[in-house]
Every structure is written in structure tokens, then in C-alpha cells.
Amino acid sequence: MIGLHVRKTLKGSGKNIELELSLDIKKGEFVTLYGESGAGKTSTLRLLSGLLTPDLGNITVDGSVWFDAEKQINLPSQTRKLGYVFQDYALFPHMSVRQNLEFALTKEQASTIVVELLEFMELLELQDRKPMSLSGGQKQRVALARALVQQPEILILDEPLSALDYAMRVKLQAYILRIHKKFKLTTILVSHDIGEIVRMSDRVVELQEGKVIKTAATADFFGLNKASAKFKFTGEIISIQKEDVVYVVGVLIGNELVKVIADLAEVRQLAIGDKVYVASKAFNPILQKI
Amino acid sequence: MDWNPLLLTFKLALVTTVILLLLAIPLAYWLSYSKARIKPVIETLVSMPLVLPPTVIGFYMLVAFSPTSAIGSWLLEWMGIKLLFSFSGLVVGSVVYSLPFMVHPVQAGLASLSPSLKEASYMMGKSKFTTLFKVLLPNIKPALLTGIVLTFAHTVGEFGVVLMIGGNMPGKTKVASIAIYDEVEALNYAAANSYSLILFAVTFSILLLVYLTNGGYLKRFLK
Numbered sequence: 001m002i003g004l005h006v007r008k009t010l011k012g013s014g015k016n017i018e019l020e021l022s023l024d025i026k027k028g029e030f031v032t033l034y035g036e037s038g039a040g041k042t043s044t045l046r047l048l049s050g051l052l053t054p055d056l057g058n059i060t061v062d063g064s065v066w067f068d069a070e071k072q073i074n075l076p077s078q079t080r081k082l083g084y085v086f087q088d089y090a091l092f093p094h095m096s097v098r099q100n101l102e103f104a105l106t107k108e109q110a111s112t113i114v115v116e117l118l119e120f121m122e123l124l125e126l127q128d129r130k131p132m133s134l135s136g137g138q139k140q141r142v143a144l145a146r147a148l149v150q151q152p153e154i155l156i157l158d159e160p161l162s163a164l165d166y167a168m169r170v171k172l173q174a175y176i177l178r179i180h181k182k183f184k185l186t187t188i189l190v191s192h193d194i195g196e197i198v199r200m201s202d203r204v205v206e207l208q209e210g211k212v213i214k215t216a217a218t219a220d221f222f223g224l225n226k227a228s229a230k231f232k233f234t235g236e237i238i239s240i241q242k243e244d245v246v247y248v249v250g251v252l253i254g255n256e257l258v259k260v261i262a263d264l265a266e267v268r269q270l271a272i273g274d275k276v277y278v279a280s281k282a283f284n285p286i287l288q289k290i
Numbered sequence: 291m292d293w294n295p296l297l298l299t300f301k302l303a304l305v306t307t308v309i310l311l312l313l314a315i316p317l318a319y320w321l322s323y324s325k326a327r328i329k330p331v332i333e334t335l336v337s338m339p340l341v342l343p344p345t346v347i348g349f350y351m352l353v354a355f356s357p358t359s360a361i362g363s364w365l366l367e368w369m370g371i372k373l374l375f376s377f378s379g380l381v382v383g384s385v386v387y388s389l390p391f392m393v394h395p396v397q398a399g400l401a402s403l404s405p406s407l408k409e410a411s412y413m414m415g416k417s418k419f420t421t422l423f424k425v426l427l428p429n430i431k432p433a434l435l436t437g438i439v440l441t442f443a444h445t446v447g448e449f450g451v452v453l454m455i456g457g458n459m460p461g462k463t464k465v466a467s468i469a470i471y472d473e474v475e476a477l478n479y480a481a482a483n484s485y486s487l488i489l490f491a492v493t494f495s496i497l498l499l500v501y502l503t504n505g506g507y508l509k510r511f512l513k
Contacts, residue, residue, distance in 0.1 A: 049413060051412070077413055078417065084409075092411075093429055094429050103425075104414040147413075150415065
């Protein structure tokens, strides 16, 4: 169980951002931090991992205090048991894939975990390659494997998939979910991608200008529970056309264009570029803004 | 031809380079990551030898190291070190004179690395020391090589500082650049030319080696 209750003034280039965070995360939960860029998502991760020091407040994990401003406790990053996957992967360029993982070993650890992780992440064939020669998805798998070497209980993922194409993202989302379950991790993800969030997380925490403005179970957060449907997909509106008395809304779901009929009242709430959720109740498809 | 000035030159350059490497790594590390208010002042001081005439540096060292000054007498009385007109004095002078040539490349190299490399290492529980030697320095090898070679070559080419604080004592402080000056003064152009030619050839080969290595030509050639 993670309790993060801190304040921090971040000096930005334009204006300062006041971070005022209050977050409780249950053991084994998969939580996504969601919000616009500059809302303080990455800073939240950095505060938790000790790469950024709060001005006020406290951080406790499983009953042990990681930070307490009043008692002047501040564990260094080195002793906080976290697996951290950076946005730019942060693989060490001068080490091979295997060496990158081996570097993460603690002095007491046996190197069997490295082989185990290489195998689990399907990296055995790439183990002697240098990061430079890997594709984005491969680098990401190495970064994930490396973050797990010390067998942390908490995994932090800072927009890990944002640089990858759609197919690769879906594949890696599956990897992350498998890891999350296999190692019984508490995972904190930063993501903008609603599809990704819906597929992966249990709970969503929305940040805006450094504050938590909404937190809810993923399905409730995006209103997916309101309709009971036979099928549901998320997509993006790419066209709205009036035809006689009805409107035809073009929705891009994955790589497929679907046309859905909507009436004026529905169309009023929608605009091109909106993310929507397409569901069918028996014979009548429903469009709902998310 | 007297080989002593050349040997002395390369000995001085080697000692200076080794000392500066040990000194510049912590200094460059501090300069790349510190947010201290005093940092611009230190940065300026490090860069000063680039713009100051070497004779200015030499002059102040001459004054400072003289047995009549506070520093000079303290060194002589307590440490038994005489820096004026001695080889150790030349080393101290060269270290100051070549400081920016080692610090700048290393600092630029460290600054060019993504901060997440360092942070990733910290998250794996590695100390700052381990991170510096296992993660940061191996990734700035070209910068280190540039620093080492520039320092060496720059010390070989030193004249003003050496002349001011070292004088012209054969076998002790008479380095090649001064020997050349000496020979020209004595209208001994042939000897001046041999010294000059050797210095030219050596520095050219060293610099060429750096460009070949850093440009990756050597690797391609050896393959």
C-alpha cells in the first residue's frame, strides 16, 4: 500500500506549478495517472521514486516511511524498492542487453533471475546486442526486464509505449499485463491513450495543474458501465455527415472505419476528433462520448 | 642534439595529463550537475587560462611561489617543496594552464548524456560513485580521449608559463619549446629545426589518432 501525500512547488519555465498530491494505492493495483502534459504526472512518479524531493508531506509504502518532511526522513532513490521504466528507456548504450540486466543485480542476487527474465520477455536471442541496434519495441522489453531484475513490488511506467506504433503497443500492453500478474506487482502507469488505459488499468487518477481532480475505477471513469451492451469498441470520430434526416458518423476503430447513424441531439455533443465508444444494444448501436 | 628538452617536455605533459584527469573528472561532474550559486564563478575561473596570456599566469605564479611570499615560504618551510625553477613548479603551472582543456570536454560529455541514465542507475540502488564509473564515464569515452589528448598536446606546446616560473635550467626546466627559442637566439637554426620538426610530428600524430578514433575511421579500417 502506497500513501503519497505531498506538496511541491515546481519551477517551470513560464509559471510555477503547485503540486498538491494525495494518493493512496492498494497493493496489487494497476493505477494509471491521466491528464494533460504539464499536469504533474511524471513529477508524481519522480516524487515517489525519490528523484524529486517534496517540500512538505509524507510518503509511506507498506508501513515504512520513505519521506517525511516533519521528521526529516528522506530515503535516497537507491534504497526505494521500485522498478522504474523511463520514457526514453534509459538503456546503457555501452552494455549489451544481458549486461544491462546484470548491472541491475544486487550484490546478494544470483544471476539466474537475469536468464529467467530474458526468457520471459523473449529476449534470449537479443541478449548480446547493444541497445543501439534494437527496435523501439525491443528496447522497451529490455527496459521492462531490467526494471524487474531486483524483483521490486512496485513498477513505475512513465509513458512507456508512447514512442511505438499501434501494433507494437498492443503487443507490449500484453507483456506489461502479464508481468503485472506474474510478479504480483503494484503498477503505476502514466498514459494518454484511453484504449491503453481501458485495457490495462484498474483505476484511473486524473491530474490537472498538479492536483488530483478525479479518481475512479477505469470503467466508471470513462462511463463504460452506463450501457449494457452486446459489444463495445472505442474509436475516434473522423467525419460527421448529414444525410436527409439523420447523420452518419464515421468512427475509426483500430484501423477500420465504421459508419454509425446518429440523430441531431446526439451529433450536437460530438465533434470530429472526439474519442467515442461504440456499443450495440441488440439492434441499436449507441454512440457515447468518453 | 640534446634529447633532454624533448624528454622533459613529454614527461611534463604526461604527469600533467594524469594529474588533470584525476582532478577534472570530479570537477567536471560537479560543474555538469551542480545548481550551486557559485558555479558560474568556478566555470569562469576554469576557463580563464583560455583567454589569459600565459605570461600573466606565469607572472602571478612567480610571485606566489617566491620564497618571500606567504605561499612560497609556507610550502618551503612546512612541506619542503620549492616550486620556483623546479620540475614540480612546472607541473603545478601546467595543471593550471591546461585545466580547461581537460575539464571542458569531460563536462560537455557528461552534459550530453540523458539524465535518465544516471537516474536509472540510482533506481537500481547503485551509488553515485558506481554510476559515474560504470555508467557515465564509459559513455563519454570520446570526450575523455579528447580531453586527455588536448591536455597532452597543449602542455607540449606550453611556453610562457614555463619560461616565467621554470626559467631555463638544462635537464630541470628547459623544455623543448624553450630550447627552440634558445637555439634561435643563438642563431643555431638546424638544432631549432630538429626540435620543431619532432614536436610537429608528434603532436600531428597524436591529434590524427584522436580524430581517427572519435570519427570511427579506425574501427572501420581495422575490420
